[in-house]
Amino acid sequence: MSEKFIPIGRALSLESDEKHVSFRCWVHRKRGQKELIFLILRDSTGQIQAIIKKDSDAWKEAEKITIESSCEVTGKVKQDSRAPTGYELQVSKLKIIGLSEAFPIQKDFSEEYLRKVRHLWVRSTKLVPIFKVRSKIFEAIREFYTQKGYYEIQSPSFTKSASEGGSTLFKVDYFGQSAYLTQSWQLYAEALMFGLEKIYCIAPSFRAEKSRTRRHLAEYWHHEMETAWMEFDELLKFEEELITFIVEYILQHCEKELKELGRDTSDLKKIKAPFIRMKYKEALKRLGKSWGYDLTDEDERKLVADLGAPVFLTHFPRDMKAFYMKVDPHDKKVVLAGDLLIPGVGETTGGSERISDEKELKESLKLFKLKTKDYDWYMDLRKYGSVPHSGFGLGVERLVMWLTGTEHIMDTIPFPRTADRLEP
Ligand code: 4AD
Numbered sequence: 001m002s003e004k005f006i007p008i009g010r011a012l013s014l015e016s017d018e019k020h021v022s023f024r025c026w027v028h029r030k031r032g033q034k035e036l037i038f039l040i041l042r043d044s045t046g047q048i049q050a051i052i053k054k055d056s057d058a059w060k061e062a063e064k065i066t067i068e069s070s071c072e073v074t075g076k077v078k079q080d081s082r083a084p085t086g087y088e089l090q091v092s093k094l095k096i097i098g099l100s101e102a103f104p105i106q107k108d109f110s111e112e113y114l115r116k117v118r119h120l121w122v123r124s125t126k127l128v129p130i131f132k133v134r135s136k137i138f139e140a141i142r143e144f145y146t147q148k149g150y151y152e153i154q155s156p157s158f159t160k161s162a163s164e165g166g167s168t169l170f171k172v173d174y175f176g177q178s179a180y181l182t183q184s185w186q187l188y189a190e191a192l193m194f195g196l197e198k199i200y201c202i203a204p205s206f207r208a209e210k211s212r213t214r215r216h217l218a219e220y221w222h223h224e225m226e227t228a229w230m231e232f233d234e235l236l237k238f239e240e241e242l243i244t245f246i247v248e249y250i251l252q253h254c255e256k257e258l259k260e261l262g263r264d265t266s267d268l269k270k271i272k273a274p275f276i277r278m279k280y281k282e283a284l285k286r287l288g289k290s291w292g293y294d295l296t297d298e299d300e301r302k303l304v305a306d307l308g309a310p311v312f313l314t315h316f317p318r319d320m321k322a323f324y325m326k327v328d329p330h331d332k333k334v335v336l337a338g339d340l341l342i343p344g345v346g347e348t349t350g351g352s353e354r355i356s357d358e359k360e361l362k363e364s365l366k367l368f369k370l371k372t373k374d375y376d377w378y379m380d381l382r383k384y385g386s387v388p389h390s391g392f393g394l395g396v397e398r399l400v401m402w403l404t405g406t407e408h409i410m411d412t413i414p415f416p417r418t419a420d421r422l423e424p
Helices: 057-063 112-116 128-147 186-196 232-253 255-260 280-287 297-307 358-367 372-380 396-404
Strands: 019-032 036-043 046-053 070-079 087-098 171-174 177-183 200-207 219-228 276-279 311-315 331-335 337-342 346-353 389-395
Touching: 019 087, 046 057, 046 070, 046 337, 057 087, 087 171, 128 200, 128 232, 128 255, 128 396, 171 232, 177 219, 186 200, 186 219, 186 389, 219 232, 219 396, 232 255, 232 337, 232 389, 232 396, 255 396, 276 280, 280 297, 280 311, 297 311, 297 337, 297 346, 337 396, 346 396, 358 372, 389 396
Parallel strands: 046 087, 276 311
Antiparallel strands: 019 036, 019 070, 036 046, 070 087, 171 177, 200 219, 219 389, 311 337, 337 346, 346 389
């Protein structure tokens, strides 16, 4: 065929009626009558209803074509209020490119089955809009940092020591010595910060999470930033600026997808900085718990649900958090750390001001029973021109859950990795 192919989405916005067009697409649905065959065609940009009449050259191919077959099709686009997308294609030519065997996802829509055939389900109209929003979130993050003059920079995935505690480390054999898959870029970011000052990344992080919750993955995409000279209060302000930027960006660029997903966006339209700040001890009061209690996923969701908006939970007991967090000079029991809790999801970011003093860091490693020799190079960073600095990490899939209204984190990433899923 010598036709010039256009995306279906473009045909749906053509000004003039009765346009002659050609698409490269897939068959989403098929239904037939004696004299007519109706196909719903889809590509990544949209769907259109196609009609093939018995007396057209396309009839033979239309009889043969099956659901999920790929094809090239030519015809006239007409506005038709009866068609599901408001437009109809009157087909004059149809060429099957890849005839599909009977598509397996027809009857069994159970979660277990759909996860097993994930390689086929990723093309579904249920997941595709989520992936489109996901893609726009990555775009929004990069846009935000570009505007702020930050550098995107990378750190290794194989590491020698833990940054976020030993219990979720993935051990791997690294040429005969043991190594771990990275939990966070943070320790490396703190080194890179000395030359670049304002940096960020979006990269996979790995956590051997045994708990099977609807918001934990074993491999997730981690957006992190680290900034020299930044103190704790500025960090929280920066985070809320990023989150409001992303929300606005998604509302602006993903209206169609959010509608397809049935996401009522009225709550998102109300998101505004500053977010509520609540100290850990206030949260305990609300939950009726005592000092040292570790909030569960459910507690977090309850707190945000009660307040009806994102909340920064801050000033946690030192031993509950990571070794690198700076102790609050006004209250030595707590650290200058904050988690952002998001409606329906709970913790979505975790950040802190870092210890910048060598002696303090040594004491902290001891307190956390970590071997100083495993953190030699990290200690060096406090010896050569240390500065106050802060940073945070954001679980991209948790943000996708919130913005798309997706119940389970597994549906926010194309091929989820969890304790019981390594395939496909
Ligand atoms: O709170 P976390 O463990 O913080 C860090 O890793 C810091 N080093 C980040 C930094 O300061 N640069 O993780 C940060 C975020 C969490 O708030 C959560 O959204 C996400 O990462 N996260 C997960 N997302 C999906 N599945 C998991 N198993 C996750 N574990 C953490």
